[in-house]
Amino acid sequence: ETGVTQTPRHLVMGMTNKKSLKCEQHLGHNAMYWYKQSAKKPLELMFVYNFKEQTENNSVPSRFSPECPNSSHLFLHLHTLQPEDSALYLCASSHDLWTNSYEQYFGPGTRLTVT
Amino acid sequence: GQSLEQPSEVTAVEGAIVQINCTYQTSGFYGLSWYQQHDGGAPTFLSYNALDGLEETGRFSSFLSRSDSYGYLLLQELQMKDSASYFCAVLNSGYSTLTFGKGTMLLVSP
Numbered sequence: 001e002t003g004v005t006q007t008p009r010h011l012v013m014g015m016t017n018k019k020s021l022k023c024e025q026h027l028g029h030n031a032m033y034w035y036k037q038s039a040k041k042p043l044e045l046m047f048v049y050n051f052k053e054q055t056e057n058n059s060v061p062s063r064f065s066p067e068c069p070n071s072s073h074l075f076l077h078l079h080t081l082q083p084e085d086s087a088l089y090l091c092a093s094s095h096d097l098w099t100n101s102y103e104q105y106f107g108p109g110t111r112l113t114v115t
Numbered sequence: 116g117q118s119l120e121q122p123s124e125v126t127a128v129e130g131a132i133v134q135i136n137c138t139y140q141t142s143g144f145y146g147l148s149w150y151q152q153h154d155g156g157a158p159t160f161l162s163y164n165a166l167d168g169l170e171e172t173g174r175f176s177s178f179l180s181r182s183d184s185y186g187y188l189l190l191q192e193l194q195m196k197d198s199a200s201y202f203c204a205v206l207n208s209g210y211s212t213l214t215f216g217k218g219t220m221l222l223v224s225p
Binding site for chain 2: 004033040041042043045048056090092097098101102103104105106107108109
């Protein structure tokens with residue numbers, strides 16, 4: 001498999017559920033990102049990892065918890081979400097934060113609906 | 116902080132040329148990227164400008180004027196498959212992350 005993959009592609013969860021989103025990249029990159037995409041809004045950067053170290057948390061609520069066990073895998077753990085968290089969650093990767101970080105490769109996203 | 120402005124929607128016909136503008140205000144700037152996203156698809160990288168001037172890649176070109184905090188994406192010989200959303204994104208100095216605009220939906224008609 002090539003590129004950036006994300007699972008699941010669609011997720012419906014209640015406000016009291018706990019779920020996790022998974023991202024895997026097969027590009028040999030060392031930087032990985034989580035973005036939130038809502039209708040009529042810009043892509044919002046949530047978290048950044050560079051060589052497995054978290055470098056940025058863009059004031060994201062604690063109900064979103066990222067995990068990066070290695071440079072190829074990224075998770076987003078979700079718990080007690082709110083309906084306004086319904087959105088498309090996109091994972092991306094780049095070579096690293098110092099080399100070609102302007103060129104990011106995105107996965108297809110997970111469409112999350114919180115009921 | 117960072118802010119980017121681009122038109123919300125642009126329409127054109129097949130074979131035409133269209134220009135999508137992007138103006139930005141930023142506290143730290145390395146360069147300007149452009150991404151394409153088809154409905155239901157993932158954003159894909161199109162181009163990057165770090166220096167003033169025009170970069171050409173096939174039917175697509177991108178321009179940057181750092182002094183004017185302005186850039187544009189030029190699409191030539193439009194095809195139906197070019198119907199998509201196009202995002203400009205500033206590469207921020209310091210953290211080397213991207214800040215995206217809201218996107219411009221391009222509708223190409225026959």
